[in-house]
Amino acid sequence: xxxxxxxxxxxxxxxxxxxxxxxxxxxxxxxxxxxxxxxxxxxxxxxxxxxxxxxxxxxxxxxxxxxxxxxxxxxxxxxxxxxxxxxxxxxxxxxxxxxxxxxxxxxxxxxxxxxxxxxxxxxxxxxxxxxxxxxxxxxxxxxxxxxxxxxxxxxxxxxxxxxxxxxxxxxxxxxxxxxxxxxxxxxxxxxxxxxxxxxxxxxxxxxxxxxxxxxxxxxxxxxxxxxxxxxxxxxxxxxxxxxxxxxxxxxxxxxxxxxxxxxxxxxxxxxxxxxxxxxxxxxxxxxxxxxxxxxxxxxxxxxxxxxxxxxxxxxxxxxxxxxxxxxxxxxxxxxxxxxxxxxxxxxxxxxxxxxxxxxxxxxxxxxxxxxxxxxxxxxxxxxxxxxxxxxxxxxxxxxxxxxxxxxxxxxxxxxxxxxxxxxxxxxxxxxxxxxxxxxxxxxxxxxxxxxxxxxxxxxxxxxxxxxxxxxxxxxxxxxxxxxxxxxxxxxxxxxxxxxxxxxxxxxxxxxxxxxxxxxxxxxxxxxxxxxxxxxxxxxxxxxxxxxxxxxxxxxxxxxxxxxxxxxxxxxxxxxxxxxxxxxxxxxxxxxxxxxxxxxxxxxxxxxxxxxxxxxxxxxxxxxxxxxxxxxxxxxxxxxxxxxxxxxxxxxxxxxxxxxxxxxxxxxxxxxxxxxxxxxxxxxxxxxxxxxxxxxxxxxxxxxxxxxxxxxxxxxxxxxxxxxxxxx
Amino acid sequence: xxxxxxxxxxxxxxxxxxxxxxxxxxxxxxxxxxxxxxxxxxxxxxxxxxxxxxxxxxxxxxxxxxxxxxxxxxxxxxxxxxxxxxxxxxxxxxxxxxxxxxxxxxxxxxxxxxxxxxxxxxxxxxxxxxxxxxxxxxxxxxxxxxxxxxxxx
Ligand code: FES
Ligand code: FES
Numbered sequence: 001x002x003x004x005x006x007x008x009x010x011x012x013x014x015x016x017x018x019x020x021x022x023x024x025x026x027x028x029x030x031x032x033x034x035x036x037x038x039x040x041x042x043x044x045x046x047x048x049x050x051x052x053x054x055x056x057x058x059x060x061x062x063x064x065x066x067x068x069x070x071x072x073x074x075x076x077x078x079x080x081x082x083x084x085x086x087x088x089x090x091x092x093x094x095x096x097x098x099x100x101x102x103x104x105x106x107x108x109x110x111x112x113x114x115x116x117x118x119x120x121x122x123x124x125x126x127x128x129x130x131x132x133x134x135x136x137x138x139x140x141x142x143x144x145x146x147x148x149x150x151x152x153x154x155x156x157x158x159x160x161x162x163x164x165x166x167x168x169x170x171x172x173x174x175x176x177x178x179x180x181x182x183x184x185x186x187x188x189x190x191x192x193x194x195x196x197x198x199x200x201x202x203x204x205x206x207x208x209x210x211x212x213x214x215x216x217x218x219x220x221x222x223x224x225x226x227x228x229x230x231x232x233x234x235x236x237x238x239x240x241x242x243x244x245x246x247x248x249x250x251x252x253x254x255x256x257x258x259x260x261x262x263x264x265x266x267x268x269x270x271x272x273x274x275x276x277x278x279x280x281x282x283x284x285x286x287x288x289x290x291x292x293x294x295x296x297x298x299x300x301x302x303x304x305x306x307x308x309x310x311x312x313x314x315x316x317x318x319x320x321x322x323x324x325x326x327x328x329x330x331x332x333x334x335x336x337x338x339x340x341x342x343x344x345x346x347x348x349x350x351x352x353x354x355x356x357x358x359x360x361x362x363x364x365x366x367x368x369x370x371x372x373x374x375x376x377x378x379x380x381x382x383x384x385x386x387x388x389x390x391x392x393x394x395x396x397x398x399x400x401x402x403x404x405x406x407x408x409x410x411x412x413x414x415x416x417x418x419x420x421x422x423x424x425x426x427x428x429x430x431x432x433x434x435x436x437x438x439x440x441x442x443x444x445x446x447x448x449x450x451x452x453x454x455x456x457x458x459x460x461x462x463x464x465x466x467x468x469x470x471x472x473x474x475x476x477x478x479x480x481x482x483x484x485x486x487x488x489x490x491x492x493x494x495x496x497x498x499x500x501x502x503x504x505x506x507x508x509x510x511x512x513x514x515x516x517x518x519x520x521x522x523x524x525x526x527x528x529x530x531x532x533x534x535x536x537x538x539x540x541x542x543x544x545x546x547x548x549x550x551x552x553x554x555x556x557x558x559x560x561x562x563x564x565x566x567x568x569x570x571x572x573x574x575x576x577x578x579x580x581x582x583x584x585x586x587x588x589x590x591x592x593x594x595x596x597x598x599x600x601x602x603x604x605x606x607x608x609x610x611x612x613x614x615x616x617x618x619x620x621x622x623x624x625x626x627x628x629x630x631x632x633x634x635x636x637x638x639x640x641x642x643x644x645x646x647x648x649x650x651x652x653x654x655x656x657x658x659x660x661x662x663x664x665x666x667x668x669x670x671x672x673x674x675x676x677x678x679x680x681x682x683x684x685x686x687x688x689x690x691x692x693x694x695x696x697x698x699x700x701x702x703x704x705x706x707x708x709x710x711x712x713x714x715x716x717x718x719x720x721x722x723x724x725x726x727x
Numbered sequence: 728x729x730x731x732x733x734x735x736x737x738x739x740x741x742x743x744x745x746x747x748x749x750x751x752x753x754x755x756x757x758x759x760x761x762x763x764x765x766x767x768x769x770x771x772x773x774x775x776x777x778x779x780x781x782x783x784x785x786x787x788x789x790x791x792x793x794x795x796x797x798x799x800x801x802x803x804x805x806x807x808x809x810x811x812x813x814x815x816x817x818x819x820x821x822x823x824x825x826x827x828x829x830x831x832x833x834x835x836x837x838x839x840x841x842x843x844x845x846x847x848x849x850x851x852x853x854x855x856x857x858x859x860x861x862x863x864x865x866x867x868x869x870x871x872x873x874x875x876x877x878x879x880x
Contacts (some may be wrong), residue, residue, distance in 0.1 A: 071863045680745060
């Protein structure tokens with residue numbers, strides 16, 4: 001257990017183990033002598049699952065869930081999978097978030113993969129455990145295993161007597177670490193648990209205020225720490241004078257490492273922390289910075305015909321141009337965006353005696369462990385991370401920087417230290433969703449068929465956004481960031497198509513944000529498709545259906561379903577419009593959205609009144625959780641369409657709290673209707689990000705239907721609409 | 728001195744300038760009330776002061792002298808029967824929470840809203856709850872839960 005790469009393990013083996021080769025980093029081998037701690041990206045296999053499930057002596061099932069809970073409910077869905085195979089009810093299974101020393105490392109919790117990637121391995125592992133238990137039961141009963149039937153919480157012998165798991169497991173409990181993996185999970189038609197609306201076991205604790213997030217943890221003897229962080233991108237610490245702070249009552253220590261830009265303080269209580277921190281006089285360099293939004297400008301590489309990566313090329317764009325009768329070329333832009341999870345991150349570290357313990361919330365506790373090891377110079381076997389439920393993740397909590405800060409301070413003072421970020425730090429010192437800038441040129445023929453589609457865009461690396469220098473220099477030469485390109489290939493199939501992009505770094509740190517590139521890319525694609533429909537004077541739904549190839553039946557089905565639900569095509573009063581958009585997420589989940597918007601001239605607002613969604617995400621493990629996720633996706637889509645934008649001033653962040661970064665609130669949240677298409681045969685696919693992509697385009701398309709004004713740049717604001725409609 | 732969930736609570740003199748939020752979290756050890764922004768912008772820290780919703784991050788501990796403060800931990804006890812407050816119960820019925828972090832604040836805001844307006848319209852709920860951000864986007868279920876608690880679900 002817990003075999004970790006050490007210095008003798010070569011880099012290639014390391015990258016294979018952590019799954020990075022699959023992400024396209026083969027070129028790294030031999031290029032760099034510095035392999036930083038990287039998030040774990042190795043996909044789970046059924047054998048991994050054996051370590052996650054145990055039968056306790058009392059017959060209960062203990063499930064060490066390999067997914068972090070931050071609101072997506074994947075641990076609940078996976079609990080249902082285990083319970084299904086082991087024939088137990090919800091009251092007989094405990095879902096536990098394991099500490100890093102309790103199970104071997106597993107993949108970080110990202111990409112809506114909780115159920116889609118883990119359900120099958122977990123079902124298979126659970127089936128192995130069930131059959132091993134059956135064999136034991138058969139031994140106890142003295143009958144062949146085939147004569148031992150499934151029963152709730154155990155098995156029934158030929159005479160009908162029930163042998164409970166507790167009896168079979170005995171005093172030491174029961175688990176298997178090896179199996180021939182021959183046992184088969186139940187077929188879908190025998191499911192009694194999968195597909196049920198199990199309630200999340202944490203509901204009661206959440207509504208009574210008993211749920212523990214990282215900020216809520218108290219460790220005996222704990223002191224309070226905070227850090228002076230660089231005031232600008234690229235700022236370096238020039239000088240720090242802490243005499244005044246050191247003299248203050250209650251200050252335990254000031255920790256300064258000028259070479260590493262680190263200025264931290266530890267105090268006895270939280271009430272003096274802020275004053276003591278700001279009593280430190282620190283001078284920082286102020287590097288000049290270009291406007292990052294202007295750096296990410298699609299028209300530069302477009303005009304020079306020079307994009308770094310080509311991800312799709314069918315037919316000849318020139319031939320398509322010759323065949324088309326109408327041509328459009330438009331630019332679409334989305335801004336830098338923040339995660340703005342409601343819980344600013346926090347951590348407690350206890351570093352002493354050559355060991356460390358960390359309490360925090362992270363989408364990848366093993367990555368946090370690796371980073372802490374580097375900060376305090378310990379081996380991974382000597383560091384344990386206790387992960388906690390997060391108050392939102394959305395891709396922004398792969399690292400937990402507060403853990404590293406707390407570990408450093410704890411090591412310096414020899415006491416447990418809690419570091420809790422405030423909202424300003426959360427807004428300014430994490431990474432961001434990069435801005436996207438697109439240019440799409442496309443044309444249709446006289447019967448409304450798209451003949452060519454030429455799409456080029458510029459943004460920043462997302463999956464590799466977190467990779468530090470100097471590794472990033474090498475990576476960027478060879479690797480096309482798949483996160484940036486997520487959702488960039490259109491589902492429609494004109495005879496000539498080309499999609500190209502460049503992933504360019506600016507001074508703004510970038511990384512994963514809900515859906516990665518999917519929402520910005522879908523906004524551009526589904527806006528342009530709508531513009532082509534208008535150009536063809538066709539209904540936007542009919543235009544889409546006509547241009548979808550035959551093998552996109554599942555996308556066509558969700559578009560038709562959502563249109564039916566929304567009574568698509570019914571004439572709307574003036575100032576009200578309906579818009580439609582659809583997308584396929586990660587090649588597996590099909591979502592279509594209709595938005596209904598109204599323009600309220602008296603209140604000078606654009607209101608999204610209602611959003612309909614139809615989604616096909618394969619077999620639905622827990623409809624309650626899936627619908628909840630879709631509601632969240634719709635809220636994110638409305639927020640992206642109407643609110644969110646990271647402001648910059650002189651190339652530096654100009655935001656510190658929610659007054660500078662607007663997100664969707666109750667008063668702007670639309671009513672929603674959801675239809676889940678549950679196809680009989682398809683395996684469950686991801687739902688945490690899938691419905692988000694098409695929402696902003698559906699809203700922009702609805703605003704066009706209501707006003708004739710086409711928004712090609714987000715966020716949509718009422719003020720921008722006036723000139724177009726006044727004329 | 729003030730009453731915290733029914734318990735008389737003394738404030739040490741050196742902490743009188745602390746916020747109510749820091750006091751209840753760090754001194755009283757009641758961590759159900761959450762920090763989200765520290766500037767009155769998000770509602771995560773909503774508590775009741777003498778029955779009205781208030782932002783604990785914008786309230787100095789000296790301002791609650793002689794008053795009754797109720798946090799999410801004490802909400803259930805403000806109702807006649809044992810068990811949960813009807814708003815908490817409705818939150819479970821409607822399966823509202825995702826990450827859950829904003830929910831204590833949402834529940835405290837909703838309980839105060841319903842006390843002032845036992846039969847709120849959709850727009851009353853939208854406006855009355857606009858100060859409480861839920862980044863996970865549970866707004867439709869919150870509206871549903873408030874209607875359940877109002878007896879109209
Ligand atoms: S923490 Fe008080 S309103 Fe946000
Ligand atoms: S449930 Fe996550 S912020 Fe509201």
